Amino acid sequence: MGRRQAFFQGARDALPVSLGYFSVSFTLGLAARQAGMSVLEATVMSLITNTSAGQFAGIASFGAGSSLLLTALTQAFVNLRYILMSLSLTQRFSAREPMGRKLLAAFDVTDELFALAMQQDKPLSPFYYYGMMAATIPCWALGTLLGAVLGSLLPQAVIHAVSVALYAMFIAVVVPPARHDRKILKLVALSMGLSGLMRALPLTAGIAPGLRVILIALPLSYLFARGFPLAEEAPYD
Amino acid sequence: MTDAWVYILVIAGVTFLVRAFPFVLVRRPIKNPTLRAFLAYVPYATLAAMAFPDMLLATGSLWSGLLGFVAAVAIAWTGGGLFQVAAVASGVVLAMELVL
Numbered sequence: 001m002g003r004r005q006a007f008f009q010g011a012r013d014a015l016p017v018s019l020g021y022f023s024v025s026f027t028l029g030l031a032a033r034q035a036g037m038s039v040l041e042a043t044v045m046s047l048i049t050n051t052s053a054g055q056f057a058g059i060a061s062f063g064a065g066s067s068l069l070l071t072a073l074t075q076a077f078v079n080l081r082y083i084l085m086s087l088s089l090t091q092r093f094s095a096r097e098p099m100g101r102k103l104l105a106a107f108d109v110t111d112e113l114f115a116l117a118m119q120q121d122k123p124l125s126p127f128y129y130y131g132m133m134a135a136t137i138p139c140w141a142l143g144t145l146l147g148a149v150l151g152s153l154l155p156q157a158v159i160h161a162v163s164v165a166l167y168a169m170f171i172a173v174v175v176p177p178a179r180h181d182r183k184i185l186k187l188v189a190l191s192m193g194l195s196g197l198m199r200a201l202p203l204t205a206g207i208a209p210g211l212r213v214i215l216i217a218l219p220l221s222y223l224f225a226r227g228f229p230l231a232e233e234a235p236y237d
Numbered sequence: 238m239t240d241a242w243v244y245i246l247v248i249a250g251v252t253f254l255v256r257a258f259p260f261v262l263v264r265r266p267i268k269n270p271t272l273r274a275f276l277a278y279v280p281y282a283t284l285a286a287m288a289f290p291d292m293l294l295a296t297g298s299l300w301s302g303l304l305g306f307v308a309a310v311a312i313a314w315t316g317g318g319l320f321q322v323a324a325v326a327s328g329v330v331l332a333m334e335l336v337l
Contacts, residue, residue, distance in 0.1 A: 192288070
């Protein structure tokens, strides 16, 4: 696949994500304004950072007047799951790709783009990734801008419906392989079960979602790697 | 109070560093079989833990979220693509919330 073709394919595949981003970033803009950021500040923040949980946490830190060090630490913690995703992505791109190209993609390692990238055959073209970025980043920033300007004009039901779409995409990525592979089915079920349990138990309910994901995915993936090693040239690798 | 721009730079900077760190650290194909298997399993474990139970809590009521979740799993199980799954889940939630 040529660069151009990969770029436009990525942009096309990411269009549904763009729509979802639009609504999530709308609420982000709203929150930023309430915490005291200007419309310009909120929009630029979304243009150079694409992470819902991280930005919400950052806005909260700013609003509460937390120290910059605490803000940075919170940010690192909320975003820690991206280390797992980036690590996984290092193996998707060809090892021959220049570092600059990989770092440009690293700028936008989000839950959704990671999910889409996993759907692609190896090696993943960085230009496919740039196409996804080109389709989603403007929507993320534009949604924030509109949210900051317009406030809560959209009906709640619509915001809920669109924010569910992003989660549904994660399901669309994990369910088909789980159907064909018992190990993945077990992994997905266990992961969801533990996540639900941690969210329900009073002791662990307060743990930030990003951190919860790591606490579950890290040991579970390791146990599965030990218990069920991959066959040579595993189909889902 | 410190300028919002400083906070914005910290938020953007730390986020990028976290995302870029593995790319700088790991530059060649990983050969270790356990680590390779680990990385093959990571996407499923992370995406599953992110979807549930958060999808149920993203809506106005647990019921609309739950129905959206069940619909998404059902469509994905029967071979629906990304867009179909997302569209059906959204439609179900919207319908539920307009009715309730």
